[in-house]
Amino acid sequence: MTLLEQEWRQLTQAATVAEGPLFCREIHFLSTVDSTNEEVRRRAEQRAPHGSVYVAEQQTRGKGRLGRSWFSAPGTGLYFSLLLYPEKIHSAPSSFTLLAGLAVCRAIRALxxxxxxxxxxxxxxxxPKKICGILAERSLTPLGQAFIALGIGINVNAGVFPDELQKKCSSLFLETGKKQNRAALFLQTLSCLDKLYSQPEAPIADYAALCVTLGREICYSRExxxxxxxxxxxxPxxxxxxxRSDGREEVVSSGEVSVQGIY
Incomplete structure (x- = not known):
């Protein structure tokens, strides 16, 4: 049993929560995996259920956007992925990233x-420092069923970062001066995400109110x-x-974006 699973059991008094949030009903606690998103891919091929969650104490090849790796210090962060079978087969991963970002933001603020x-x-x-990264990847099972691997990595109790990350990364411990209960943050995030996922429309106004990117000058890559x-x-x-600086409007769906004053 992992340390996070022990904390979870103490918090919920059960290994899983049979009633309540969808994303709390089937949770798999793992000691070490290559990547929780890769674990979702493997489980999807085995026809694992919608809403199942895979959380690891450590990732040996944690995945970030644009092929980057994700720093996953063992036992200090929250590294988990959800398996989702979207109702609309062509659902864009960006819509799931939006929901996850708002859920994590609300959970951190609440706790x-x-x-x-x-x-x-x-x-x-x-x-100006990064606390969490989100990666939504769309793929197909061998039988052709579309699924989303929604990965979330939160720097919770890390005290130090590699030299190349110190200027742009932080943790909740470094920001508050207090060790945080990872299980409580995990439950709060899943609960927030469950509420958002069940809404019929995307919570654009709520997201925009917490989006530091809006209204600021940015640099972005295109071709x-x-x-x-x-x-x-x-x-939506x-x-x-x-x-754009030339007066034209352009829709950006992905890629590298730098915000003035942050990174």
Whole structure:
């Protein structure tokens, strides 16, 4: 039994929560995996149920966006992925990233009072530093069923980071000066995500209110070019509407985005 599972059992008084949030009903606690998103991929091939969650104490090859790795210090963070079978087969991963970002932001604010904000498309920041990364990947099972692996990595109790990450990454422990209960944050995040997932429409206004990217000058990549613009709107599918420096509007769905004053 992992340390996080022990904390979870103490918190919920049960290994799983049979009633209540969908995402609390089937949770698999793992000691070490290559990547929780890869674990979801394997489980989807075995026809694991919608809403199942896979959480690891350590990832040996944690995945970030654009092929990057994710720093996963053992026993200090929350590294988990959800398996989702979207009702609409062509559902964009960006719409799930939007929901996860808002859920994590709300959970952190509720439990720590830290002013967590969303940096579009997939980061949660406190001030200029990254606290959480989100990765939604769409794929198909061998039988052709579409699924989403929704991965979330939160820096909870890490005290140090590699030199190359110290200037842009932080943890809830470093921001508050207190060790945080990972199981409580895990439950709060799943509960927030469950409420958002069940809503008929995307919570764009709520997301926009917590999005530090909106209204700011950004740099973004498009066809191997670095472009300048101002982020002006979050679209219902989670994409970003940008007013370019040449006066034209452009929709940005993914890629590298730098926000002035953050990273």
């Amino acid at each position: 720590t009072n830290c002013p967590a904000m969303i940096k579009w498309p997939n980061d949660i920041v406190i001030g 191997n070019q670095i472009l300048l613009g101002k982020a002006i709107q979050i679209l 599918n989670g994409e970003l509407l940008v007013l």
